[in-house]
Protein backbone atom coordinates (compact mmCIF):
# COMPACT_ATOMS: atom_id res chain seq x y z
CA UNK A 11 0.00 0.00 0.00
CA UNK A 12 1.15 3.51 -0.76
CA UNK A 13 0.70 6.13 1.98
CA UNK A 14 1.73 9.12 -0.13
CA UNK A 15 2.35 9.56 -3.83
CA UNK A 16 3.62 12.89 -5.08
CA UNK A 17 3.81 12.89 -8.85
CA UNK A 18 5.45 15.54 -11.03
CA UNK A 19 4.63 18.25 -8.50
CA UNK A 20 5.85 21.81 -8.95
CA UNK A 21 4.93 24.77 -6.80
CA UNK A 22 5.37 28.42 -7.73
CA UNK A 23 4.17 31.01 -5.22
CA UNK A 24 2.79 34.34 -6.53
CA UNK A 25 2.99 33.18 -10.12
CA UNK A 26 3.30 36.00 -12.64
CA UNK A 27 4.03 38.61 -9.95
CA UNK A 28 7.36 40.31 -9.24
CA UNK A 29 7.62 38.31 -6.01
CA UNK A 30 7.20 34.98 -7.80
CA UNK A 31 9.08 32.11 -6.09
CA UNK A 32 9.65 28.75 -7.73
CA UNK A 33 9.63 26.68 -4.52
CA UNK A 34 9.48 23.13 -5.87
CA UNK A 35 10.20 21.64 -9.26
CA UNK A 36 9.05 18.28 -10.58
CA UNK A 37 8.92 16.38 -7.31
CA UNK A 38 8.24 12.64 -7.36
CA UNK A 39 7.98 10.93 -3.99
CA UNK A 40 6.44 7.68 -2.86
CA UNK A 41 5.99 6.80 0.81
CA UNK A 42 4.99 3.20 1.38
CA UNK A 43 2.62 2.23 4.13
CA UNK A 44 4.43 2.05 7.47
CA UNK A 45 7.53 3.71 6.05
CA UNK A 46 9.38 6.53 7.83
CA UNK A 47 10.68 9.10 5.33
CA UNK A 48 12.71 12.19 6.22
CA UNK A 49 13.16 15.29 4.09
CA UNK A 50 16.48 17.08 4.51
CA UNK A 51 18.02 19.99 2.61
CA UNK A 52 19.17 23.61 2.86
CA UNK A 53 16.92 26.27 4.33
CA UNK A 54 14.37 27.44 1.78
CA UNK A 55 14.56 24.31 -0.40
CA UNK A 56 10.84 23.68 -0.03
CA UNK A 57 10.63 20.99 2.68
CA UNK A 58 7.77 22.68 4.53
CA UNK A 59 6.08 23.46 1.24
CA UNK A 60 6.23 19.81 0.24
CA UNK A 61 4.74 18.79 3.58
CA UNK A 62 1.98 21.40 3.18
CA UNK A 63 1.22 20.11 -0.31
CA UNK A 64 0.82 16.59 1.07
CA UNK A 65 -1.44 17.99 3.82
CA UNK A 66 -3.44 19.95 1.20
CA UNK A 67 -2.70 23.21 3.01
CA UNK A 68 -1.39 24.67 -0.26
CA UNK A 69 -2.35 23.50 -3.78
CA UNK A 70 0.33 22.38 -6.28
CA UNK A 71 0.90 24.53 -9.36
CA UNK A 72 1.14 21.32 -11.35
CA UNK A 73 1.24 17.60 -10.67
CA UNK A 74 -0.78 15.41 -8.33
CA UNK A 75 -0.68 14.45 -4.66
CA UNK A 76 -2.35 11.25 -3.49
CA UNK A 77 -2.68 10.29 0.17
CA UNK A 78 -3.94 6.81 1.11
CA UNK A 79 -4.99 6.34 -2.51
CA UNK A 80 -7.16 9.48 -2.47
CA UNK A 81 -6.65 13.01 -3.79
CA UNK A 82 -4.97 15.13 -1.07
CA UNK A 83 -8.13 17.17 -0.50
CA UNK A 84 -10.28 14.11 0.11
CA UNK A 85 -7.61 12.73 2.46
CA UNK A 86 -7.62 15.98 4.43
CA UNK A 87 -11.41 15.94 4.77
CA UNK A 88 -11.24 12.29 5.87
CA UNK A 89 -8.49 13.20 8.40
CA UNK A 90 -6.14 10.60 6.96
CA UNK A 91 -3.17 12.26 8.62
CA UNK A 92 -2.04 14.06 11.76
CA UNK A 93 0.25 17.08 11.69
CA UNK A 94 2.87 18.25 14.19
CA UNK A 95 4.89 21.35 13.51
CA UNK A 96 7.97 22.94 15.04
CA UNK A 97 5.93 24.82 17.60
CA UNK A 98 3.69 22.57 19.63
CA UNK A 99 0.73 24.84 18.85
CA UNK A 100 -1.30 23.87 21.92
CA UNK A 101 -4.27 25.83 23.20
CA UNK A 102 -3.25 27.44 26.48
CA UNK A 103 -6.75 27.46 27.94
CA UNK A 104 -7.28 23.75 27.41
CA UNK A 105 -5.80 21.10 29.64
CA UNK A 106 -3.35 18.61 28.15
CA UNK A 107 -6.11 16.01 27.81
CA UNK A 108 -8.51 18.44 26.18
CA UNK A 109 -5.82 19.52 23.72
CA UNK A 110 -5.39 15.90 22.67
CA UNK A 111 -9.18 15.53 22.46
CA UNK A 112 -9.55 18.43 20.03
CA UNK A 113 -9.29 16.50 16.73
CA UNK A 114 -11.67 13.91 18.22
CA UNK A 115 -14.18 16.65 19.03
CA UNK A 116 -13.90 17.84 15.44
CA UNK A 117 -14.75 14.29 14.41
CA UNK A 118 -17.83 14.36 16.59
CA UNK A 119 -16.73 11.56 18.90
CA UNK A 120 -18.55 11.11 22.19
CA UNK A 121 -17.11 12.45 25.42
CA UNK A 122 -16.31 9.00 26.78
CA UNK A 123 -14.63 7.90 23.53
CA UNK A 124 -12.55 11.07 23.46
CA UNK A 125 -11.44 10.75 27.02
CA UNK A 126 -10.44 7.11 26.60
CA UNK A 127 -8.51 7.79 23.39
CA UNK A 128 -6.77 10.87 24.81
CA UNK A 129 -5.68 8.91 27.86
CA UNK A 130 -4.39 6.09 25.69
CA UNK A 131 -2.35 8.54 23.58
CA UNK A 132 -0.99 10.37 26.63
CA UNK A 133 0.13 7.04 28.06
CA UNK A 134 1.96 6.31 24.79
CA UNK A 135 3.97 9.52 25.10
CA UNK A 136 4.48 9.06 28.85
CA UNK A 137 2.32 11.96 30.02
CA UNK A 138 -0.55 10.25 31.83
CA UNK A 139 0.24 12.13 35.02
CA UNK A 140 -0.10 15.48 33.28
CA UNK A 141 -3.52 15.07 31.64
CA UNK A 142 -5.06 17.73 33.89
CA UNK A 143 -2.23 20.23 33.56
CA UNK A 144 -2.24 23.26 31.28
CA UNK A 145 0.42 23.67 28.54
CA UNK A 146 2.11 26.54 30.41
CA UNK A 147 2.80 24.13 33.28
CA UNK A 148 4.82 21.80 31.01
CA UNK A 149 8.36 21.94 29.64
CA UNK A 150 8.91 22.48 25.92
CA UNK A 151 9.65 18.79 25.38
CA UNK A 152 6.50 17.78 27.20
CA UNK A 153 4.47 20.22 25.11
CA UNK A 154 5.91 18.63 21.98
CA UNK A 155 4.88 15.22 23.25
CA UNK A 156 1.35 16.53 23.78
CA UNK A 157 1.37 17.78 20.18
CA UNK A 158 2.49 14.33 19.01
CA UNK A 159 -0.23 12.67 21.11
CA UNK A 160 -2.76 15.04 19.55
CA UNK A 161 -1.48 14.30 16.04
CA UNK A 162 -1.81 10.57 16.72
CA UNK A 163 -5.16 10.75 18.50
CA UNK A 164 -7.31 10.00 15.47
CA UNK A 165 -4.99 7.05 14.72
CA UNK A 166 -4.03 8.63 11.43
CA UNK A 167 -2.43 6.25 8.96
CA UNK A 168 -0.01 9.08 8.17
CA UNK A 169 1.92 11.54 10.34
CA UNK A 170 3.35 14.76 8.87
CA UNK A 171 6.00 16.39 11.04
CA UNK A 172 7.89 19.61 10.34
CA UNK A 173 10.98 19.88 12.58
CA UNK A 174 8.94 18.87 15.62
CA UNK A 175 12.04 18.49 17.80
CA UNK A 176 13.94 21.49 16.45
CA UNK A 177 13.75 23.52 19.65
CA UNK A 178 14.64 20.74 22.08
CA UNK A 179 17.88 19.91 23.87
CA UNK A 180 19.85 16.97 22.50
CA UNK A 181 18.93 14.47 25.24
CA UNK A 182 15.20 15.21 25.11
CA UNK A 183 15.38 15.11 21.35
CA UNK A 184 16.97 11.66 21.30
CA UNK A 185 14.44 10.36 23.80
CA UNK A 186 11.53 11.71 21.77
CA UNK A 187 12.99 10.20 18.60
CA UNK A 188 12.93 6.78 20.24
CA UNK A 189 9.42 7.39 21.58
CA UNK A 190 8.20 8.46 18.16
CA UNK A 191 9.56 5.30 16.54
CA UNK A 192 7.95 3.20 19.25
CA UNK A 193 4.58 4.91 18.77
CA UNK A 194 4.78 4.63 14.97
CA UNK A 195 5.64 0.94 15.21
CA UNK A 196 2.83 0.32 17.72
CA UNK A 197 0.26 2.08 15.53
CA UNK A 198 1.60 1.14 12.06
CA UNK A 199 1.83 4.82 11.15
CA UNK A 200 3.63 6.09 8.03
CA UNK A 201 5.58 9.30 8.58
CA UNK A 202 7.00 12.17 6.55
CA UNK A 203 9.42 14.06 8.78
CA UNK A 204 11.27 17.31 8.04
CA UNK A 205 14.57 17.87 9.81
CA UNK A 206 17.85 19.76 9.51
CA UNK A 207 19.70 17.13 11.51
CA UNK A 208 21.49 14.37 9.62
CA UNK A 209 21.80 12.04 12.66
CA UNK A 210 18.11 12.54 13.42
CA UNK A 211 17.13 11.73 9.83
CA UNK A 212 19.33 8.63 9.82
CA UNK A 213 18.17 7.39 13.22
CA UNK A 214 14.48 7.71 12.39
CA UNK A 215 14.18 6.87 8.74
CA UNK A 216 13.82 4.03 6.31
CA UNK A 217 14.49 6.56 3.58
CA UNK A 218 16.21 9.97 3.67
CA UNK A 219 15.19 12.26 0.84
CA UNK A 220 17.81 14.90 0.05
CA UNK A 221 16.65 18.14 -1.53
CA UNK A 222 18.38 21.08 -3.21
CA UNK A 223 17.24 24.70 -3.26
CA UNK A 224 15.76 27.05 -5.83
CA UNK A 225 13.67 25.57 -7.06
CA UNK A 226 13.55 22.67 -4.62
CA UNK A 227 14.24 19.32 -6.19
CA UNK A 228 14.93 15.87 -4.89
CA UNK A 229 18.58 15.23 -5.70
CA UNK A 230 19.10 11.94 -3.88
CA UNK A 231 17.37 9.35 -1.76
CA UNK A 232 19.39 7.34 0.76
CA UNK A 233 17.98 4.04 1.97
CA UNK A 234 18.74 3.38 5.64
CA UNK A 235 18.88 -0.21 6.73
CA UNK A 236 19.77 -0.30 10.42
CA UNK A 237 17.11 -2.69 11.72
CA UNK A 238 15.18 -1.96 14.93
CA UNK A 239 16.60 1.17 16.58
CA UNK A 240 18.01 1.14 20.08
CA UNK A 241 20.39 3.46 21.91
CA UNK A 242 23.22 1.24 20.66
CA UNK A 243 22.24 2.13 17.08
CA UNK A 244 23.65 5.62 17.61
CA UNK A 245 27.10 4.14 18.28
CA UNK A 246 27.03 1.52 15.54
CA UNK A 247 29.34 1.63 12.51
CA UNK A 248 26.30 1.36 10.20
CA UNK A 249 24.89 4.54 11.74
CA UNK A 250 28.05 6.51 11.00
CA UNK A 251 28.29 5.08 7.48
CA UNK A 252 24.72 6.20 6.79
CA UNK A 253 25.42 9.67 8.22
CA UNK A 254 28.41 10.01 5.90
CA UNK A 255 26.28 8.93 2.95
CA UNK A 256 23.62 11.55 3.67
CA UNK A 257 26.25 14.21 4.34
CA UNK A 258 27.89 13.48 0.99
CA UNK A 259 24.53 13.66 -0.74
CA UNK A 260 23.97 17.07 0.87
CA UNK A 261 27.47 18.26 0.01
CA UNK A 262 26.77 17.36 -3.61
CA UNK A 263 24.21 20.12 -3.38
CA UNK A 264 26.67 22.66 -2.02
CA UNK A 265 28.58 22.76 -5.28
CA UNK A 266 25.46 23.54 -7.28
CA UNK A 267 23.66 26.16 -5.19
CA UNK A 268 24.22 29.91 -4.81
CA UNK A 269 26.88 30.85 -2.32
CA UNK A 270 24.38 32.57 -0.07
CA UNK A 271 22.46 29.36 0.52
CA UNK A 272 23.46 27.69 3.73
CA UNK A 273 23.58 23.94 3.94
CA UNK A 274 22.82 22.78 7.44
CA UNK A 275 25.41 20.06 8.06
Ligand SMILES: Nc1ncnc2c1ncn2[C@@H]1O[C@H](COP(=O)(O)OP(=O)(O)OP(=O)(O)O)[C@@H](O)[C@H]1O
Nearest residue numbers: 023024031032033052053054055056057058059060
Ligand atom coordinates in the same frame (compact mmCIF):
# COMPACT_ATOMS: atom_id res chain seq x y z
N1 LIG B 1 3.17 31.18 1.40
C1 LIG B 1 4.25 31.50 0.70
N2 LIG B 1 4.26 32.54 -0.15
C2 LIG B 1 5.34 32.85 -0.88
N3 LIG B 1 6.50 32.16 -0.84
C3 LIG B 1 6.56 31.11 -0.03
C4 LIG B 1 5.46 30.72 0.79
N4 LIG B 1 5.83 29.63 1.53
C5 LIG B 1 7.09 29.37 1.17
N5 LIG B 1 7.53 30.25 0.24
C6 LIG B 1 8.86 30.25 -0.40
O1 LIG B 1 9.11 28.94 -0.88
C7 LIG B 1 10.48 28.57 -0.65
C8 LIG B 1 10.52 27.30 0.15
O2 LIG B 1 10.04 27.57 1.48
P1 LIG B 1 9.87 26.43 2.58
O3 LIG B 1 9.29 27.06 3.77
O4 LIG B 1 9.14 25.30 1.97
O5 LIG B 1 11.40 26.02 2.81
P2 LIG B 1 12.03 25.00 3.86
O6 LIG B 1 12.85 24.02 3.09
O7 LIG B 1 10.98 24.47 4.76
O8 LIG B 1 13.03 25.96 4.67
P3 LIG B 1 13.48 25.92 6.23
O9 LIG B 1 14.45 24.79 6.31
O10 LIG B 1 14.14 27.24 6.43
O11 LIG B 1 12.25 25.71 7.07
C9 LIG B 1 11.15 29.76 0.03
O12 LIG B 1 11.83 30.51 -0.95
C10 LIG B 1 9.98 30.56 0.57
O13 LIG B 1 10.26 31.94 0.56
Ligand SMILES: [Mg+2]
Nearest residue numbers: 057058059172
Ligand atom coordinates in the same frame (compact mmCIF):
# COMPACT_ATOMS: atom_id res chain seq x y z
MG1 LIG C 1 10.54 24.69 6.81
